[in-house]
Amino acid sequence: MKYVIYGTNRVAKDFLYIFDELSVLYFIDDNYKENKFLTYDVKTVQDAVINRDFDQIIVCGFNKEPQIDKLIDLGMQYKKDYVKEEDFFCSLDEITIPKNKKIAIWGTGKVSEEFYEYTKNLNVDLYVDTYKRQEFFNGITVKKPGDIGDYKDYFFIIAIDKDKEIISELTDNGLKENIDFISYQKWLGMPSQLLRRTIFDESHYDLVCNTMLNHLEIFYRGNTRCCCTTFLKQNLDNIFDKSADDLWKSNIHKVLCLSAENKTFSFCDKRMCPLFVGIKKNNVDNNQSLYKKMSDYPKVLSIGHDSSCNLCCETCRKSVYFAKDQERKEINRVTRRIIKDYLEKCDFLILAGDGEVFASPDYKMIYTSQKCNPKYIRLLSNGTLLNEENWSLFKQDKNSKIMLTVSIDAATKETYSKIRKGNFEQLKKNLTFASGLRKAGELRYFRINFVVQRENYREMIPFVKWGEELGVDEVFFTKILNWGTYSTQEFEQISMMEKDGVTPKKELKEVLESDIIKNSNIVDLGTIQYSHKKDKKGIVENYYMWELEKRGGIIFE
Numbered sequence: 001m002k003y004v005i006y007g008t009n010r011v012a013k014d015f016l017y018i019f020d021e022l023s024v025l026y027f028i029d030d031n032y033k034e035n036k037f038l039t040y041d042v043k044t045v046q047d048a049v050i051n052r053d054f055d056q057i058i059v060c061g062f063n064k065e066p067q068i069d070k071l072i073d074l075g076m077q078y079k080k081d082y083v084k085e086e087d088f089f090c091s092l093d094e095i096t097i098p099k100n101k102k103i104a105i106w107g108t109g110k111v112s113e114e115f116y117e118y119t120k121n122l123n124v125d126l127y128v129d130t131y132k133r134q135e136f137f138n139g140i141t142v143k144k145p146g147d148i149g150d151y152k153d154y155f156f157i158i159a160i161d162k163d164k165e166i167i168s169e170l171t172d173n174g175l176k177e178n179i180d181f182i183s184y185q186k187w188l189g190m191p192s193q194l195l196r197r198t199i200f201d202e203s204h205y206d207l208v209c210n211t212m213l214n215h216l217e218i219f220y221r222g223n224t225r226c227c228c229t230t231f232l233k234q235n236l237d238n239i240f241d242k243s244a245d246d247l248w249k250s251n252i253h254k255v256l257c258l259s260a261e262n263k264t265f266s267f268c269d270k271r272m273c274p275l276f277v278g279i280k281k282n283n284v285d286n287n288q289s290l291y292k293k294m295s296d297y298p299k300v301l302s303i304g305h306d307s308s309c310n311l312c313c314e315t316c317r318k319s320v321y322f323a324k325d326q327e328r329k330e331i332n333r334v335t336r337r338i339i340k341d342y343l344e345k346c347d348f349l350i351l352a353g354d355g356e357v358f359a360s361p362d363y364k365m366i367y368t369s370q371k372c373n374p375k376y377i378r379l380l381s382n383g384t385l386l387n388e389e390n391w392s393l394f395k396q397d398k399n400s401k402i403m404l405t406v407s408i409d410a411a412t413k414e415t416y417s418k419i420r421k422g423n424f425e426q427l428k429k430n431l432t433f434a435s436g437l438r439k440a441g442e443l444r445y446f447r448i449n450f451v452v453q454r455e456n457y458r459e460m461i462p463f464v465k466w467g468e469e470l471g472v473d474e475v476f477f478t479k480i481l482n483w484g485t486y487s488t489q490e491f492e493q494i495s496m497m498e499k500d501g502v503t504p505k506k507e508l509k510e511v512l513e514s515d516i517i518k519n520s521n522i523v524d525l526g527t528i529q530y531s532h533k534k535d536k537k538g539i540v541e542n543y544y545m546w547e548l549e550k551r552g553g554i555i556f557e
Contacts, residue, residue: 001055004028004048006067006082008037010262010286012060014199015085017258017291018092018251025054030070038288049074057082062202062284085199086121092191092251095178097155104128104148106166107159107184108137115159115184118193126154145169156181189234191251198259198266202284205263209275209540212260216248216298218342219305219353222334226256228543229353230481230527231273239334244341248298261291271502272527274547275540300542301346301374304353305334306360311382313409313420322359335362344371348556349400350378350544358385358394367394376444376556378403378544384422386430391437401555403445403548404434405476410450411459411466419455435470444555445548446472452528453480454494457508464516464523473553478526497528504528524550 003022005012008029016024016038026041028048035042048054059067059082068082076082090096097103102125105112112127116138127137132144148154151173158166163183170181178186187193212226219225222239224247225232234256237247247253259266263285270276308322323331343349343366357363357379366372377398383406395402410416413424431448438446448470450456450463460477467475479501482491492499496508504512517523540546545556 002053003056003058004043004054005040005058005060006045006071007060007064008032008042008286009061010284011062011085011199013038013286013288013291014258014262015058015060015088017261018195018199018254019088024058028057038290045070045074049076056080058085058088059083060085062200086196089192089195092195092255095182095186095190101155101180102126102153103157104154105157105159108134108142109160111161111184112137112159115157115188118188118197121196128156151175152180154180157184157187158182159184189252191255194234194252194255194267195258198255198262198264201259201262201264201266203264203266204282204285205265205270205276205279206282207263207265207275207279207540209260209265209543210292211300211540211543212253212257213292213294214298215300215302215542215544216342217302217304217353218334218338219303220307221330222305222337226253227268228273231269231543232256232267233269234267239337239341244297248294253294257294258291273543274526275543297345298342299346300348300350300544301342302350302353302544303338303363303366304355305338306331306352306362307355308360309356309382310359310384311356311420311422313382331362332365335365339366339369339371343369346374348376348378348542348545349374350380352380356385357381358390364393368396370397373398374400376401376403378405378548380405380407382407382420382422383427383430383434386434388433391433395442401444402442403447403555404437404443405447405449406431406434407449407451408463409453410456411462415456415459419453431470435472438471438473445474445553446470447474447476447548448472449476449478451478451480452496452508454496457496457511460511461514461516464520467522468520472522474524475520475522476524476526477528479528 001023003024005015005024005027006029008027012027024040026043027037028043028045030044032042057071057076059071061067064084071082103122104126105124106128108127108129124140127140127142128145128148129142130145132142134142136142151170152175156170156175158181160166167177175181215226217225217229218239219229224236224239225234226236236253237250239247242250256267306323310320312320349372351357351367352360352363355363358381377400379402381404386406408416408427409419416422416424416427434443434446437443448467450460452460464475479497480495486494496505497503498505511517512525549555
């Protein structure tokens, strides 16, 4: 098929980024004043129709009605002579709704209400509610399961979080998951739905962030993302579902990369990511510069698939935890796949996003592997096992530039014992050892972290002074997050942020206004964001690289 695209706008530009294998001859637009759009010729609509050298016109835009009206006036018919850009979206999906089935959404509660906002384009035939609290939902009939009739007439989308009973009900009626029914999370994560969310998003943030184009995080059970899991909630595929190359070049990943290139950042948590500090949302931008393509492979690889740790920090877990038996086998399976398919190619390795790097036998397998010798390595550790013996084993046969980040969260033995329940004297000894490595040049960068909460915020100032004594490159403060450890009421008492999650409470503001916090060259307030030092360049090749270099030092060539 040969196409022409109607519309010289950002939607058309986005469409071409995703569907770059289509045979597009040129653009048409009566209101465009230039001869070229991107790299294509631009003609009038009349000329294109009279000299028809195409099979179909693809109409692109946020509001396509005027374009479609003009085509209808010229005798063009929908689906024969012209189509809309969104008609191509479902071709990206591996799961499709059978054409002979109606669509039923199971659930009429809060989840279904939120789900409706993302799926107004769906032609829903029926809602199902076990208790049938109402006759209609969003203007569509609601039925009890017993009144549905033949389940096989429908494709079900389950819009309820606790869905085990519903899945059992559907499978008992002969339906198969991903063929006859799907969860709302999986539906929202399909490439077509993700594309719809970003291509029609009229937001624009004046920020260049290439992280999604070069970054891969592998975490629990081999799940993956292309940015920090705190800032991005949308998964890519699992490492066991696709080859490394297919996972990286998947439609999901391509759509996420688009959200960074079109500068909507539709899937980013802008309240959490420090890159959005001081950056306001503007109207849609129709810049004609070409979008960048993703790298050939993940140049930055972050690994965090083993939560085993020798400490039981109260923000993370209730007791010391080491994976064993079947779970250890599952973790080891992920480890072997990482070493086989991902480790050798990366330029920058981050170990470890979960658990303690020197406590996990699987992380040890990775950093002692012959394939582990990237240009750069960042170690994330609690520091209690960072002794000379473990360092020597880690450093053996490596030419990498190594960066160390140690999470501490306290400046006194009493507070450390309460929050992290570790040996403070051993930690101090190991930090002095690390300080010596930094001074000798064995470490290229040394940072200490502090998660701010009610129990420790008064120790922020002495923590900075300790960092200065150690000669660290940076003291990094972040706000506490609730990883499911606390109830809502407990977390409100523990957190030093107001309910909006952005504004510091009065007591914390007083600390943040102190001279040493405001004026020290090594302090960064990270996700607290208050008085955060905005990046001057506005260009971020990779968040984790930016995070380490934003204080002015050059680490990455």
